Amino acid sequence: ENSLLRQVSSLLRRLPAIESERFQDDFLMEYNDKLLITYLAMFTNC
Amino acid sequence: ASDGIFYYDDVAQAKFQQEKPWANDPHYFKRVKISALALLKMVVHARSGGTIEVMGLMQGKTDGDSIIVMDAFALPVEGTETRVNAQADAYEYMVEYSQTNKLAGRLENVVGWYHSHPGYGCWLSGIDVSTQMLNQQFQEPFLAVVIDPTRTVSAGKVEIGAFRTYPEGYKPPDEPVSEYQTIPLNKIEDFGVHCKQYYALDITYFKSSLDSHLLDLLWNKYWVNTLSSSPLLGNGDYVAGQISDLAEKLEQAENQLAHSRIGGIVPATLQKKKEDEPQLAKITRDSAKITVEQVHGLMSQVIKDILFNSVRQ
């Protein structure tokens, strides 16, 4: 079914949703911040 | 059958108003049923206020020991915690709205007021208690609802509380067990002084068959927005405030421990009252809550990243 194939093609073209060095940097920074918060919270817990 | 709740019986309501069963029992009303429409309107209104408190009124009816909230409308006032009676600015609006409602065929009366506590939890402050006591003196049956739109986003569920105050001088026989919630340090005194002057009602929700259908359609439209949003990014200020508050509480607890005679080595089980949690235990719970919310937010971001960013052509 050509219509479905076109839609699937359009959808797959959108992936990956975000792919840039800047996003990776921001994402990993956010990740590290949250892990740090968790770590500090564990200390607080102890 | 589920739509039967929407029927308004004029005669029964008038009879109930005459009988006044709440006059003899300060604890008469135990339950609140809020319609999906009223809840949505209140939460959206509260969220639209941002960090400023907003307020509105609720319309509905009573059914035995339940207050049923059918609808809600916003009042053109803000900053309810900054003055003694914020409602006073909106009396004219309230009266005109109620009259117009009756003309439009809405039979329900005003059964309560709601306001928001952005970021500091669902409870009644001193001003709220005095406002509600006044309302309960002259406008019974009346209910106070508090919504925290910031914590709603952070926790992923609606933070809402429904309260009724006790009459002046009344001491409740049993202390009700309420769900623990974090209170910021700058509000803790206001909370503590008045927390015994009111009690919380159980909240349930209901919706009509049409509401269910419309909400399903809305979900189909808005699920993308829901998936795209992240409490980590949207609620950054609130989280920073929470962590700062936690730090202040820790400092306070540390000072108290330093000043206590035994040097702070007092296990929880040796406390006189079992309900009186030591301050450090409360701080631990608060920190766990903040962490869990952050971890949830991070998990959703990581899952979205894996699902949508790791696939390549």
Add this chain to the structure above:
Amino acid sequence: MDIEQKQAEIIDQFVKRASTCKGEALAPIVLEATSNPSLFAFSEILAVPSVAELDGTSNSVYLDVLRLFAHGTWADYKCITGRIPELVPDQVLKLKQLTVLTLAETNKVLPYDSLMQELDVTNVRELEDFLINECMYAGIVRGKLDQLKRCFEVQFAAGRDLRPGQLGNMMLTLSNWLNTSENLLVSIQEKIKWADKMGEFEKKHRKEVEERVEEVKKSLS
């Protein structure tokens, strides 16, 4: 999906018309289809037997035009100008729109310079007008025009007709996506089990500690 819904009816109409015609009679249908402002897909028309039969005949130019619009770009047209009839303005517009879709297939960020080169547009204003009026308003692309960086960030682009060989890639990507999702679900399940186990362990440990405290209290008293 919206664009597919919009053009589904139009495709049906053209397919029905093409089915009833042969040879030279297909020329006006091809012209109409490739000029229609709401039609961006031509696979269905290409699949009509009477259209496929044009191959190798004197009317094969119309088949070439259709194939150009199904898979080709404006640059491809410039290479084969001599072999196919000159395009009318509506067809030129359509081909340029389809060129944008092809460019969006490979890159999400399209620099103004490469767009201007591919579309034979002389200035930025003309390019932006084309992108906004003919592409975004037509619903075939959604995105952001970054004037500072001189680029067009594509958020969505409608799918073009599949070229031979593309299906294999698509299937591979889809199966990778499926595997990633399944692995993710398995990890989540494992984490849930781990969290439940740790919760049980924590409860047991807490109970043991409390029992020990009680024992010590009793022995002290």
